């Protein structure tokens with residue numbers, strides 16, 4: 552999928568400059584393209600829970616810095632609009648007709664986000680019309696819808712998956728916007744990954760082109776850590792816990808047998824670290840060393856790793872969304888390790904391969920992710936009610952913000968394998984780096 556922003560998109564960015572090289576990458580607002588929109592006092596001011604909170608409303612100029620480590624004379628840099636309830640809203644609760652859609656692969660917490668959007672709209676703003684779109688983007692024009700209220704969604708956060716269903720492919724912008732227009736929907740909540748946010752950006756552009764009073768809000772999810780700007784996706788902590796269960800099992804197996812390797816595959820379409828098997832500094836040499844020293848070892852591999860080393864048969868195949876289809880690097884690596892030690896080294900080994908990938912992403916979210924999902928959902932609701940649109944609700948340096956779609960979709964997040972975090976990981980797990988200083992371009996230290 553194309554991942555770079557077009558010059559047209561860039562020219563539509565709302566950039567506000569301030570003293571000290573302060574930059575606000577602002578989000579679009581309905582009033583940018585619809586003149587004289589009426590505003591209403593936020594109903595939260597009369598809400599028994601919120602009316603007693605001092606300074607509940609977010610100041611109109613509050614923003615959150617993208618970079619928190621700065622130098623004395625350095626620029627203040629890029630900021631995003633702080634999320635939260637505004638004093639004025641651009642929708643009357645009775646006029647709101649919201650819809651929610653979930654797209655792409657599963658991630659723990661999808662149901663919690665759906666629940667909290669519904670409950671947030673109902674309980675904070677008194678909105679009563681919320682529609683669930685069945686089965687991802689194509690559900691807008693090819694499937695049924697379901698009416699959502701707090702009763703329907705009450706216990707869904709205890710379940711994995713998404714009660715709305717999800718899919719890949721089928722993003723037809725004009726059919727989707729026709730359906731939004733025909734149904735009289737005026738707030739669209741779109742939960743999904745990098746592909747989904749690209750689709751959401753197109754929906755927003757089309758809505759703006761048609762001059763519709765419809766807010767489009769994204770809630771980012773990723774099990775692959777491929778969405779830029781945000782600190783982490785909801786579901787991440789849950790996924791780490793579940794992955795750890797598989798890694799622990801691999802460790803128990805490996806420790807219990809002689810010369811045993813526990814191999815675990817985890818999701819992650821793209822792997823930033825190269826590796827090679829044979830020769831000095833290769834994985835085989837390293838495995839042999841560890842087996843001789845410790846008698847066992849655990850290898851965790853990302854599904855996207857080493858794809859270039861596997862056969863070329865599937866290299867150009869894609870799924871319905873245009874994502875590259877991956878070959879099973881776990882099975883491949885298991886076989887290569889077994890062959891190497893039995894045929895070339897004549898050394899008996901045990902290998903236990905665990906593939907927990909779908910188990911990890913299909914479980915319900917844990918307590919900390921549920922809190923995170925709730926805040927993301929409530930932030931999205933506050934933003935849409937305040938008339939913001941074309942934004943993703945996201946955590947930046949621990950603060951909830953509104954990030955313009957074009958910023959979220961302009962590039963894919965990558966793990967930097969030349970930074971301190973990766974060096975810490977290598978040293979804590981005592982694993983080899985397949986990079987040498989000569990492979991690395993000189994860069995400015997932070």
Ligand SMILES: Nc1ncnc2c1ncn2[C@@H]1O[C@H](COP(=O)(O)OP(=O)(O)O)[C@@H](O)[C@H]1O
Pocket residue numbers: 552553654655656687688689718719720721722743744745746747748749750751753871872873874
């Ligand atoms: N560049 C794009 N433009 C429009 N829609 C897209 C784009 N990329 C993906 N989509 C749509 O977004 C949905 C989810 O995308 P996918 O890549 O499968 O998952 P994810 O959003 O989790 O990355 C699919 O319905 C797909 O058609």
Ligand SMILES: O=P(O)(O)OC[C@H]1O[C@](O)(COP(=O)(O)O)[C@@H](O)[C@@H]1O
Pocket residue numbers: 655656657744745746772773774775818819820854870874877912
């Ligand atoms: O088999 P499926 O359903 O296409 O899912 C597999 C892919 O989905 C993911 O879990 C998530 O990818 P998306 O965020 O693009 O949905 C990937 O890690 C994995 O490669």
Ligand SMILES: [Mg+2]
Pocket residue numbers: 655744745746777
């Ligand atoms: Mg994706």
